[in-house]
Amino acid sequence: MYVKQIKNGNKLHRSGLLVALLLGLAITNLAWAASAKKDNVVRDLDYGVVLYNYFQEQYFEAAVHLMASKELGRIPHHLDDSDLLLGGVLLSYGLHQEAESVFSRLIDEGAPPDIRDKTWFSIGKIRYQKGLQADAIRAFEQIGDSLEKDMFTESQLLLANLLMGRGEFKQASGILKKLPGHSTDATFAKYNLGISLFRSGREIEGSEFLAEVGRIKSFDPEVMALRDKANLALGYALLGQEESSRARAFFQLVRLKGPFSNKALLGFGWSHAMQKDFESALTSWMELRSRKLTDSSVYEAQLAVGYALEQLQAYPQSMQSYLEAIDLFKKEMSRLDGAMKEVRNGKLMNYLVSQALGDEKGVINEKGLLKEVPEFRFITGIVSGHQFHEAIKNLRDLQLLRNNLKHWGGAIPTYKDMLRLRRQTYEERLPELMPEKDDFRLAAFQDERALYEEEYRRIVYEHDIRAVATAKEAALLTRLDGIKGRLQKVGRRMNTNQYGDYENKYHLYRGLLEWEISTSFNQRAWNMRKGLNQLDKEIKKTETQQQTIMLAKKRAPKGFEGYDRQITRMDNRVKSLQKRIDTVYSEQQQRVQDIIIAELSWLKERLSEYMDQAQFSLARLQDIASGQN
Numbered sequence: 009m010y011v012k013q014i015k016n017g018n019k020l021h022r023s024g025l026l027v028a029l030l031l032g033l034a035i036t037n038l039a040w041a042a043s044a045k046k047d048n049v050v051r052d053l054d055y056g057v058v059l060y061n062y063f064q065e066q067y068f069e070a071a072v073h074l075m076a077s078k079e080l081g082r083i084p085h086h087l088d089d090s091d092l093l094l095g096g097v098l099l100s101y102g103l104h105q106e107a108e109s110v111f112s113r114l115i116d117e118g119a120p121p122d123i124r125d126k127t128w129f130s131i132g133k134i135r136y137q138k139g140l141q142a143d144a145i146r147a148f149e150q151i152g153d154s155l156e157k158d159m160f161t162e163s164q165l166l167l168a169n170l171l172m173g174r175g176e177f178k179q180a181s182g183i184l185k186k187l188p189g190h191s192t193d194a195t196f197a198k199y200n201l202g203i204s205l206f207r208s209g210r211e212i213e214g215s216e217f218l219a220e221v222g223r224i225k226s227f228d229p230e231v232m233a234l235r236d237k238a239n240l241a242l243g244y245a246l247l248g249q250e251e252s253s254r255a256r257a258f259f260q261l262v263r264l265k266g267p268f269s270n271k272a273l274l275g276f277g278w279s280h281a282m283q284k285d286f287e288s289a290l291t292s293w294m295e296l297r298s299r300k301l302t303d304s305s306v307y308e309a310q311l312a313v314g315y316a317l318e319q320l321q322a323y324p325q326s327m328q329s330y331l332e333a334i335d336l337f338k339k340e341m342s343r344l345d346g347a348m349k350e351v352r353n354g355k356l357m358n359y360l361v362s363q364a365l366g367d368e369k370g371v372i373n374e375k376g377l378l379k380e381v382p383e384f385r386f387i388t389g390i391v392s393g394h395q396f397h398e399a400i401k402n403l404r405d406l407q408l409l410r411n412n413l414k415h416w417g418g419a420i421p422t423y424k425d426m427l428r429l430r431r432q433t434y435e436e437r438l439p440e441l442m443p444e445k446d447d448f449r450l451a452a453f454q455d456e457r458a459l460y461e462e463e464y465r466r467i468v469y470e471h472d473i474r475a476v477a478t479a480k481e482a483a484l485l486t487r488l489d490g491i492k493g494r495l496q497k498v499g500r501r502m503n504t505n506q507y508g509d510y511e512n513k514y515h516l517y518r519g520l521l522e523w524e525i526s527t528s529f530n531q532r533a534w535n536m537r538k539g540l541n542q543l544d545k546e547i548k549k550t551e552t553q554q555q556t557i558m559l560a561k562k563r564a565p566k567g568f569e570g571y572d573r574q575i576t577r578m579d580n581r582v583k584s585l586q587k588r589i590d591t592v593y594s595e596q597q598q599r600v601q602d603i604i605i606a607e608l609s610w611l612k613e614r615l616s617e618y619m620d621q622a623q624f625s626l627a628r629l630q631d632i633a634s635g636q637n
Contacts, residue, residue: 051085052077058093068408071097088114088123095130101405108134122154129159133166141170161187165197172204177213192231195221199234203241211245218242222261236261236268243275252282270296270305277312281319290316301340302385304611307618310336314625323629330626337619344612347386351604357597361403390607399600406593413589417582423575450554453547460540468533473525476532481525488518 050056054077061070074094077083083090095110111127111134119127132147148163155163164183171180180201187194199221205214221238224231239261246255256279262272277292293316296309310333317326350356390396467475474485495510502510525532 052083054082055086055090058083058090062093062097067097067101068412071101088119092123092126092130099130099134104134104137121152125151125154126159129155129163132163136166136170141173145170162193165193168197169200172201175208177201177205177208177210181213181217192228195224195231195234199238202238206241206245215242215245222258232263233267236263236266236272240268240272240275243272243279247275247278247282250282252279255279270299270303274305274308274312277309277316281312281316284319286316286319290320300385302388304614307337307340307615311618311621311625314622318625318629323633327626327629327633330622330629333622334619334626337615337622341612341615341619344386344608344615348605348608351601351608354597356604357403357601360400360600361407386611387604387607390603396600396603399596399603402596403593403600406589406596409589410586410593413582413586417579417586420575420579420582427571427575450547450550453550457540457543457547460543464533464536464540467536471526471529473522473529476529476536477525481521484521485518488514488521 050059054073058070058074058077061067061073071094074083074090074097078087078090078094091110091114095107095114098110099107108131111131114127115124128147128150132144132151135141135144135147145167148167151160151163164187168180168183171177171183184194184198184201187197198217202214202217202221205211205217218238218241222235222242224235226232226235239258243255243258243262246252246258256276259272259276259279262268264273273292273296277289277296280286280289280292290313293309293312296306297313299306301307310329314326314329314333317323317329347356463475466472474482477485491514495507495514
């Protein structure tokens with residue numbers, strides 16, 4: 009019984025679980041470590057945003073921003089590192105093919121040796137997780153000398169696991185013996201090797217590895233739990249060989265407050281019972297019976313206490329114990345029916361998913377769930393399992409995608425409103441920018457420009473100095489004209505000498521003014537020409553602007569239509585993805601429910617068997633009591 013239990017049920021899939029939960033995140037850490045080792049400087053702002061999202065554990069946002077930044081060419085200084093980061097994030101979401109495609113492209117593009125070795129390491133881990141043993145081994149063999157020590161150690165651990173999977177225990181043992189003894193992952197690998205050797209019938213070799221793990225001194229919770237489980241496995245193996253004293257020594261090494269203390273107490277009691285020491289066995293089982301109903305060991309203790317009392321010939325107490333056990337089993341079976349109902353109506357699933365949504369890694373707060381959902385205690389044994397964890401993680405990822413699609417879908421009406429408003433504003437403003445009368449205005453300006461050109465030519469041809477005079481000069485010329493008129497009127501009343509003096513002064517002043525204008529006539533004419541040229545430029549600019557507005561008016565509807573099609577296409581795509589995800593989510597939810605229902609059904613069957621045994625033992629004791637009477 010006990011050897012069968014250790015061969016079939018006690019293997020702790022630590023390495024596989026580590027890969028499933030941490031593989032993608034470990035690879036993304038490789039990318040950052042590689043970047044930090046070079047210069048510890050983020051040279052592209054967008055890559056800094058990606059790293060910020062990543063270290064905030066917002067992996068989906070990090071992946072989206074990273075892919076968008078790469079497509080827009082905004083991270084030219086971190087291309088290799090960004091590919092490693094992207095591949096790791098994709099892998100953390102279970103997108104193995106996409107992740108391996110990213111890593112393979114890195115190799116094909118001739119990445120530097122350190123990036124190349126890390127990439128082969130990552131590819132090997134992907135293939136390991138997918139169960140491609142031979143391909144994974146070949147990938148690990150491609151690793152050169154640039155791999156860091158910690159990653160090399162991890163590659164050897166994975167290689168040892170691959171060899172164990174192929175039954176090559178001797179080669180796996182040789183690899184593990186060369187690894188640091190205090191490595192947590194190496195400890196798990198040695199435990200797996202010990203269990204694998206047991207399952208293959210090589211129990212002596214398996215015991216050596218388990219005993220080594222059971223003697224490890226550590227305060228690491230994971231290592232302490234593994235140490236307890238190794239001692240527990242050895243204890244049950246020795247019970248199966250009827251070596252109860254040796255088995256008891258291993259059970260005593262298991263912590264009383266650890267996760268395997270219940271099974272250890274049960275086995276410890278049986279080690280005494282096998283030696284007919286039922287009083288000591290009863291002490292152990294009474295302690296176990298008083299504990300919370302969290303695993304099958306506590307239920308078995310309900311029967312074991314009655315059995316021990318029966319062997320001590322305390323028949324009334326034994327009968328009472330069996331009656332209490334039967335009553336407990338009935339209540340628990342009723343609670344199990346209620347738990348299965350809660351699972352089928354989705355209540356438990358909603359709590360599990362809501363818990364997982366609070367953490368990007370999908371970690372479930374068991375204590376919190378036990379308070380909110382008491383039925384959760386029935387499935388605590390499977391929650392930490394790889395299959396269940398991956399199923400919940402998939403549900404969490406699907407729910408995150410549903411939330412994102414819901415957000416994107418909700419934004420599409422806003423985009424439509426924005427586009428409608430822009431189109432409406434454009435159509436309303438366009439007439440204001442270019443009314444029909446502006447065409448006539450421009451034509452009038454062009455006609456006036458032709459008159460200006462004609463006048464300019466006349467001025468130059470006739471050397472019209474008055475036309476090029478300044479305002480002040482024109483005023484002086486007008487004043488001189490007035491003076492000439494007055495001289496002509498009063499000249500008849502003046503004597504000849506006086507009139508001659510005034511006329512000479514008039515001609516002197518007029519001559520000086522006209523001479524001044526004449527000497528700068530060419531310059532003034534050139535300034536007029538420049539003014540006409542500037543006017544030509546402004547008219548040409550106005551013509552160009554009108555043509556641009558006309559062209560924009562013709563093209564605008566096409567631009568709006570393009571955005572209409574794009575928004576419609578996005579809307580259809582989001583709705584299509586929502587339907588697909590809803591379907592996959594329902595399937596995955598059903599898969600998780602099936603896992604839970606299977607566990608609950610199995611526990612109910614066990615309880616039914618326990619109740620049958622209790623009723624049979626009670627009936628036997630009642631027969632004994634009747635015979636005595």
